[in-house]
Amino acid sequence: MMMRRVLFMVLLVFLSCSKDDSAIVNPNPEKNTAPGVPELIAPANNLNCTDNILDFEWKSSVDKQGDNISYYIQIATNDTFSENIQSLTTLKTTTSFEVLKGVVYYWRVRAVDSKKKASEFSLIRRFNTEGDGLSNHLPYLPSLVAPKLNQKVLEGSVMLQWLAEDKDNDVLVYDVYFGTTRTPDLIAENINKSSYEVALDLGNTYYWKVVVRDSFGGETLGQLWSFQTE
Structure with missing residues (x-):
């Protein structure tokens, strides 16, 4: 009886040592992440x-x-x-x-x-x-100056600032869109300065964009920018 028990224990040890390691599941598999953003x-x-x-x-x-x-x-x-x-x-x-x-x-x-x-x-x-016989170039896409994209600013007010240029050196005017949704409202039209002061409330995300227009009616729509208040 004792001999059978010893043989049974030896068999268990042998089987446990001969398990296929490939059957072991990794409890912490590597999470798939997205590729880098193209440049x-x-x-x-x-x-x-x-x-x-x-x-x-x-x-x-x-x-x-x-x-x-x-x-x-x-x-x-x-x-x-x-x-x-x-x-x-x-x-x-x-x-x-x-x-x-x-x-x-x-x-x-x-x-x-x-x-x-x-x-x-x-x-x-x-x-x-360029179109056939084009005599006027559209203004360049406006670039962001301040606040920086996704910057956190203090409540109260902030000066929106941007930079815009025109290949023909035409006089430029601007429409400013601003609000708390991704489709901001028109708040200023045909202004001749590349800055505009707005009032801010605490704890909001604000979205804004600028439309640039030259003296010949050429128009360029700027990108949507955003920042937060704290």
């Missing part, structure tokens, strides 16, 4: 294009898990990418689009890994294509 190369921001077949290029993204990456590019005639949009997915970091003449375009790219995990979109770039 745009060309066309350059505010480029005035004379050709209507354009090459687009961006830098490769890095995926921490080593997954294969594809890229999703969007082109549209507004910076919310809701009008006249063109898009495609490619494994390359270059592609070409045919665009209309005499139109302002916006473009952006995001990276997607083989598990369908997508990065944030890149920064938006703007370019315009």
